[in-house]
Amino acid sequence: MGKLKRRICPNDVTINIGKDAPVPECPIPGESWKEITHDDTGTWLAKWGDPIKSKLIKYVSLGASSSWKGQSDKEKYEKARMLKSYIGNIRAAYIKGFTSKDITKQQIAVATYFIDKLALRAGNEKDDEEADTVGCCTLKVENVTAEGHNKLKFDFLGKDSIKYENTVEVELPVYNAILKFQKDKRPGDDLFDKLDTSILNAHLKELMPNLTAKVFRTFNASFTLDDMLNKETKDGDVAQKVGVYQHANKQVAIICNHQRSVSKSYSAQISKLNEKIDELQAYLKELKIDLDRARKEKPPLKSLDRIEKKIAQTSAKIEKMQRDMHTKEDLKTVALGTSKINYLDPRISVAWCKRHEVPIEKIFSKTLLEKFAWAMDVDPDFRF
Numbered sequence: 001m002g003k004l005k006r007r008i009c010p011n012d013v014t015i016n017i018g019k020d021a022p023v024p025e026c027p028i029p030g031e032s033w034k035e036i037t038h039d040d041t042g043t044w045l046a047k048w049g050d051p052i053k054s055k056l057i058k059y060v061s062l063g064a065s066s067s068w069k070g071q072s073d074k075e076k077y078e079k080a081r082m083l084k085s086y087i088g089n090i091r092a093a094y095i096k097g098f099t100s101k102d103i104t105k106q107q108i109a110v111a112t113y114f115i116d117k118l119a120l121r122a123g124n125e126k127d128d129e130e131a132d133t134v135g136c137c138t139l140k141v142e143n144v145t146a147e148g149h150n151k152l153k154f155d156f157l158g159k160d161s162i163k164y165e166n167t168v169e170v171e172l173p174v175y176n177a178i179l180k181f182q183k184d185k186r187p188g189d190d191l192f193d194k195l196d197t198s199i200l201n202a203h204l205k206e207l208m209p210n211l212t213a214k215v216f217r218t219f220n221a222s223f224t225l226d227d228m229l230n231k232e233t234k235d236g237d238v239a240q241k242v243g244v245y246q247h248a249n250k251q252v253a254i255i256c257n258h259q260r261s262v263s264k265s266y267s268a269q270i271s272k273l274n275e276k277i278d279e280l281q282a283y284l285k286e287l288k289i290d291l292d293r294a295r296k297e298k299p300p301l302k303s304l305d306r307i308e309k310k311i312a313q314t315s316a317k318i319e320k321m322q323r324d325m326h327t328k329e330d331l332k333t334v335a336l337g338t339s340k341i342n343y344l345d346p347r348i349s350v351a352w353c354k355r356h357e358v359p360i361e362k363i364f365s366k367t368l369l370e371k372f373a374w375a376m377d378v379d380p381d382f383r384f
Helices: 067-097 103-117 172-182 197-207 213-232 238-255 266-295 304-330 336-342 346-356 366-371
Strands: 014-016 035-037 044-049 057-061 144-146 151-157 163-169
Touching: 067 103, 067 197, 067 213, 067 346, 067 366, 103 172, 103 197, 103 213, 144 172, 151 172, 197 213, 213 238, 213 346, 238 304, 238 336, 238 346, 266 304, 336 366
Parallel strands: 014 035
Antiparallel strands: 014 044, 044 057, 144 151, 151 163
């Protein structure tokens, strides 16, 4: 049964402004704000506690296209780029930690490996009213199954109750460590019982300034996109290049486990495309008969050049529709937007578009163009 949520009043709301800024007038006479703060470490403007879920805080933040938000985004991606200079040493450190005799250090090493290689979220403790979702640090014994030959099967609900199901081959020391962490534990026990997100992030900050688990997702997503675009983009028309971009974006979405259910209109769209392709192929067959008759000068006489032009145009339409249908099939269960909005450095996409003469509107929606206005002047030679 649902619950009735009471109205939020001014005395529930905390306002965040600069020390010298005037306090916004309370819109309800006789009421006052709960608190006025001056937190310059975040970009939120107001917050209040959810009336039903006591630990849930609601925020009002800066608009996506605001200059302050743009600066915050740029700093986020620059931090991820900085990780590229540290990642070699970080990986060497956690590989060494796989066999540490200190159980806490060993668990930190394995958790860091999962966050880096599998792009798992760190995971945070929740109250009892929230969905039973987990991240790396909150994995239960039952969420990871050792299947032999260094293969681990992960099966759990991640953020927003999106199911994460993946079987991966891992390093032998990691496989052995997982068996050790699971020994003498029940299915519902914590896999990493000596670890939580605060301990993990404190360790990461020792390896790189301000490094957190989330930076790994941004780094791996952006690095993968940049690398694939650089390797796979060939000469071709705009549609073919956009196809290369979507394929690279798909790989990032898979890494980040960004899924979606198949659209209700998917089958109808595919059927419609198939019908159009069949019609065009029948028309193309007729054109080829006309071309043969024209070459033999059989009546009714038709222009050879005109028929050849129509054949070329019809063949191009068929090829485009077949490509569109393949793309729809390829992306039907993958959500491309989440990674594009949150994890992919927009400068990679803008620079790629400039290098390969692809209109940026083919990659970014109007909303994203406004959100990433700060990235539009990037040099075409930019690489993540």
